[in-house]
Amino acid sequence: MDQNSLQNDVIDVCLRRGIVFPTAEIYNSYAGFYEYGPVGVKLRENLMVLWQQTFINSEDNVHEISGSTIMPEAVFDASGHLDGFHDPLTQCNKCNSMFRIDHLIEELGLEILDENSFNEQLKNNEIICPNCPGVLSEPRNFNMMFKTNVGPLEGNTGYLRPETAQNIFINFRRIAHSMRASLPFGVAQIGRAYRNEISPRNFLMRLREFEQLELEMFVDPDEINNHPNWVEVENIEINLLTRQNQLKNEKPIKITIKEAFDTKLIPNQYIGYYLALETMFMESIGISNNLFHFRELKENEVAHYSSANYDLEIVFPFGVFEVIGLAYRTDYDLKKHSEKSGAKLQINQPGKGNIVPHVIEPSAGLSRLIYAVMLSSYVYGEPNSDRDWNWFNFTGAMAPWEAAILPLMKKDGMSEGAKELYWQLKDYGLEVIYDESGKIGKRYARNDEIGVKYCITYDYDSLEKDLITIRDRDTMHQVQIKIDLLPDLIRQLILDILTWSDLENEFGRFK
Ligand code: GAP
Numbered sequence: 001m002d003q004n005s006l007q008n009d010v011i012d013v014c015l016r017r018g019i020v021f022p023t024a025e026i027y028n029s030y031a032g033f034y035e036y037g038p039v040g041v042k043l044r045e046n047l048m049v050l051w052q053q054t055f056i057n058s059e060d061n062v063h064e065i066s067g068s069t070i071m072p073e074a075v076f077d078a079s080g081h082l083d084g085f086h087d088p089l090t091q092c093n094k095c096n097s098m099f100r101i102d103h104l105i106e107e108l109g110l111e112i113l114d115e116n117s118f119n120e121q122l123k124n125n126e127i128i129c130p131n132c133p134g135v136l137s138e139p140r141n142f143n144m145m146f147k148t149n150v151g152p153l154e155g156n157t158g159y160l161r162p163e164t165a166q167n168i169f170i171n172f173r174r175i176a177h178s179m180r181a182s183l184p185f186g187v188a189q190i191g192r193a194y195r196n197e198i199s200p201r202n203f204l205m206r207l208r209e210f211e212q213l214e215l216e217m218f219v220d221p222d223e224i225n226n227h228p229n230w231v232e233v234e235n236i237e238i239n240l241l242t243r244q245n246q247l248k249n250e251k252p253i254k255i256t257i258k259e260a261f262d263t264k265l266i267p268n269q270y271i272g273y274y275l276a277l278e279t280m281f282m283e284s285i286g287i288s289n290n291l292f293h294f295r296e297l298k299e300n301e302v303a304h305y306s307s308a309n310y311d312l313e314i315v316f317p318f319g320v321f322e323v324i325g326l327a328y329r330t331d332y333d334l335k336k337h338s339e340k341s342g343a344k345l346q347i348n349q350p351g352k353g354n355i356v357p358h359v360i361e362p363s364a365g366l367s368r369l370i371y372a373v374m375l376s377s378y379v380y381g382e383p384n385s386d387r388d389w390n391w392f393n394f395t396g397a398m399a400p401w402e403a404a405i406l407p408l409m410k411k412d413g414m415s416e417g418a419k420e421l422y423w424q425l426k427d428y429g430l431e432v433i434y435d436e437s438g439k440i441g442k443r444y445a446r447n448d449e450i451g452v453k454y455c456i457t458y459d460y461d462s463l464e465k466d467l468i469t470i471r472d473r474d475t476m477h478q479v480q481i482k483i484d485l486l487p488d489l490i491r492q493l494i495l496d497i498l499t500w501s502d503l504e505n506e507f508g509r510f511k
Contacts, residue, residue: 004318006318006375006378007203007318007375009378009390010371010374010375010378011203013378013390013449013450014040014203014374017037017039017449017450018037018038018039018040019036019037019039019040019043019374019450020034020035020036020037020040020204020367020370021034021035021037022034022035023035030208031199031200031201031208032197032200032206032207032208032209033207033208033209034203034204034207034367039400039450040370042400042401042431043370043373043374043394043398043400044211044366044370046397046398046399046400047285047366047369047370047373047398048190048213048366049397050281050284050285050397050398051190051213051281051364052064052188052190053284054277054280054281054284055186055188055213055215055277055281055362056186056188056215059186061181061184061185061186062185062186062187062188062215062217063175063179063181063185063186063187063188064187064188064189064190065167065168065171065175065187065188065189066189066190066191067164067167067168067171067189067191068161068167069160069161069191069192069193069194070148070150070158070159070160070161071158071159071161071166071167071170072150072156072157072158073157073158073159074340074341075159075166075170075337076145076159076162076166077340078336078337078339078340078341079166079169079305079333079336079337080304080305080336081143081145081159081162081166082143082145084304085143085144085145085162085304086141086142086143086144087100087102087141087142087144087197087198088100088101088102088115088118088139088140088141088142089101089139089140089141089142089198090104090122090136090137090138090139090140091136091137092129092131092132092134092135092136092137093134093135093136093137094129094132094133094134094135095129095131095132095134097129097130097131097132098198098199099129099130099136099198099199100198100199101118101121101122101139102118103199104122104127104130104136105118105121105125105127107130108125108127110125113300114300115139118139119138119139122136122139142196142198143196144162144195144196144197144198145159145160145162145194145195145196146159146160146194146195146196146208147159148160160193160194161192161193161194162193162194162195163193163212163214163363164189164190164191164192164193164212164214165189165214165216165333165361165363166333167189167191168187168189168214168216169216169333169334169337169345170337170341171187172187172218172334172337172345173343173344173345175187176218176347181347182347182348182349182350183218183219183220183223183347183349183357184217184218184219184220184223184228184270184357185217185218186215186216186217186218187215187216187218188213188214188215188216189212189213189214190211190212190213190214190366191211191212192209192210192211192212193209193210193211193212194208194209194210195207195208195210196208202319202321203371204367204368204370204371205321205367205368205371207367210365210366210367210368211365211366211367212363212364212365212366213363213364213365213366214361214362214363214364215361215362215363216329216359216360216361217270217274217359217360217361218347218357218358218359219270219357219358219359219360220349220352220355220357220358221330221331221355221357221358224268224269224270224358225261225268225269226269227269227270227272227273229273230269230272230273233257233272233273233276233277234256234257234258234261234272235256235257235258236256236257236276236279236280237254237255237256237289238254238255238256238257238260238275238276238279238289238293238294239252239253239254239289239290239292239293239294240252240253240254240255240260240265240266240293240294240296241253241293241294241295241296241313242265242296243296243298243299246295246296246298252293252294252295257272257273257275257276258272260272260275265296266308266310267307267308267328268328268360270328270360271308271310271326271328271360274326274360274362275294275310275326277362278294278312278324278326278362278364281364282312284395284397285369285373285395285397285398286373286376286377286394286395286398287314287372287373287376291314291315291376292312292313292314292315292323293312293313293315294310294311294312294313294326295310295311295313295322296308296309296310297309297310297311303327305327305329305330305332305333306327306328306329306330306332307328307329307330308327308328309325309326309327309328310325310326311324311325311326312324312325312326314372314376316375321368321372322368323364323365323368323369323372324362324363324364324365324369325361325362325363325364326360326361326362326363327360327361327363328358328359328360328361329358329359329360329361330358330359331356331357331358331359332359333359334346334356334357334359335356338356373394373398374392377392377393377394377398377451378390378391378392379391379392379393386476387445387448387476389445389448389449390449391448391449391451391473392448392449392450392451393451393473393474394451394453396453396493396494396495396496397494398451399431399451399452399453400431400450400451400452401431401432401433401447401452401453402430402431402432402452402453402454402490402494403425403430403431403432403433403452403453403454403455403456403470403490404432404433404434404435404443404447404452404454404455404456405418405419405421405422405425405432405433405434405435405456405458406418406435406436406440406443406455406456406457406458407419407436407457407458407459408440408457408458408459408460410436412460412463413463414458414459414460414462414463415436417458417462417463418434418436418458418462419434421456421458421462421468421483421486422434424487425486425487425490428487428491429491430487430490430491430494432456433447433452435447440457443455444471444476447473448473451473452473453472453473453493453494454470454471454472454473454490454493455470455471455473456468456469456470456471456486456490457469457471461480462483466482466483466484467480467481467482467483468480468481468482468483468486469510470486470489470490470503472500474500475500477500477504477509478509478510478511479503479504479507479508479509479510480507480510481507489503
C-alpha cells in the first residue's frame with residue numbers, strides 16, 4: 001500500500017467524519033491548529049483515561065493537578081525557556097518564506113550538526129529557498145513561546161506555557177504539603193501547551209496548540225536505583241536505539257529493562273521503570289511493541305534541562321515520529337525556581353533533612369498519539385468483497401463507541417424498542433450510539449469506518465422473541481442472544497474478559 005495514500009486517507013476520514021479538522025476553517029485559519037469533533041473527542045477521552053490508568057491510577061503515590069496555561073515571564077526566565085527555547089530560523093530574500101533550518105537540512109538527507117554549524121551547512125550545501133530561487137538568510141534563533149500582555153497595563157508580560165511541566169515545579173511545595181507526600185511521589189497533569197512552531201506540518205504531528213500528558217516523578221537521588229516496583233517491570237522487553245547504534249547506523253536492539261540497566265544503557269532504574277510503563281501504555285492504546293523503539297537522544301539533541309532523554313519513536317514508512325519523551329530532568333527545575341523566586345522547593349527526607357529531589361519525566365503528546373493510533377489501525381477493505389469499505393480496527397478501549405444500536409427498520413415498533421435498549425445500555429455505563437438512518441448495510445459501513453466495535457441490530461426477533469443480534473466489527477460475524485444478556489456480555493467483550501470467539505463458541509454463529 002502506498003504510504004502517502006494512507007496518510008491522505010486517514011486525513012480524509014478525519015475531515016469527513018468529524019474526527020479532527022482545522023480550526024476556523026471558514027476563515028482560512030493559521031496552520032498548526034486543529035479541533036476535535038464529536039468522534040475525535042471520544043478518542044481523546046479514551047486516550048486520556050488509558051494514560052491516567054497507567055501513569056496515575058496504577059500507583060499509590062501519584063497526584064494529578066490542572067494548572068493555568070498563561071504564566072508570568074519570571075516562570076519562564078527561571079525555567080530557561082526565555083533564553084533556550086528556540087528554533088533556528090532562516091528567511092528567503094525573495095519570497096520572504098521562513099523555514100526551520102534543521103528541517104531543510106533533514107529533508108535533503110544530510111546529517112544535522114549542532115546549531116553553530118547551520119550557517120556553514122547552508123552555504124556548503126548551497127541550500128536555497130525550496131519555494132523559489134531566492135537566497136536564504138543567516139540563521140537566527142526564534143523563541144517559540146507565545147507572548148501576551150496580561151491586563152490593560154502594558155509591561156505585564158505573560159507567556160502561554162510551552163510545556164505543562166512548569167506548573168508542577170512551581171507548585172511543588174503546596175502539592176507536597178497538601179498531600180503529605182514523601183519521596184518518591186509524582187505529580188501528573190493533562191493540559192494544553194503552546195509552541196509557535198515555524199513550520200507546523202504532518203497533520204497532527206507538529207501543532208502550535210496541543211495537549212500534553214506529563215508526569216514529574218520526584219525521587220531522592222540516592223534512591224534512583226531502587227524503584228519499589230522494579231521486579232514487576234524488569235523482564236519487559238523493549239526496542240532500544242542507543243547512541244552507539246545510531247553512530248553505526250544500526251537497528252534498535254531488543255533488550256529487557258533489566259539488561260539495559262545492568263549494562264548501563266540506561267542511567268537509572270526510574271528511567272527503566274518508565275520505559276516499561278510507556279510500553280504498557282502503548283499496548284493499551286493498540287500500538288504493539290514491534291512498531292516503536294526508544295531512541296537515546298544524542299548529546300546535541302538533549303533539552304537544556306535534561307541529562308538524558310529517551311524518545312519513544314514510531315517508525316512509519318513516511319517518517320519517524322517522536323510521540324512520548326522521557327527525560328531525566330535532575331534537580332534542574334526545582335533549583336532554578338528556588339533561586340529565582342526565593343521559595344524553598346525542597347522536601348524533608350528522614351535522616352537527611354531538606355533535600356531537592358531529582359525528577360524523571362515521561363511526557364506524551366495527545367495529538368501525535370491519536371494520529372499514530374489512527375495510522376496504525378487503518379484497514380483497507382477489499383474491492384468487490386463483502387467489505388469494500390475501509391475501517392479503523394481500534395481496540396475496545398480506544399473505540400469512540402463500544403456499540404452502535406441499530407433498528408433493522410424504523411417501522412413496527414423497532415425504532416422504539418431499539419431506543420429503549422440504547423438508554424438501557426447507556427444507564428448500564430456503556431458508550432453507545434444510536435443510528436437509524438439508511439439501509440442496515442450502510443449503517444454497518446458507517447460505524448466500521450469510525451471504528452465502533454459492535455453493531456447491535458434490533459429486528460423482528462427482538463420484538464417477538466426478545467433476541468438481539470451482535471455483529472463484530474473485525475470479523476463481521478454475528479451472534480444472536482437474549483436481550484437481557486446483552487449489557488454484561490458487551491462489558492465483558494470490551495474489558496477483554498471474553499473474546500469474540502468465546503461468544504461464538506457459546507452461542508453459535510448467526511447467519
Ligand atoms: N516537558 C517535556 C517536553 O515538553 P517535548 O519532547 O518537547 O518535552 C513532549 O514534548 C511531547 O509533546 C512530545 O513527545 C510530543 O508528543 C508532544 N509535542 C511536542 N511538540 C509538539 C507539537 N508542536 N505538536 C504536537 N505535539 C507536540
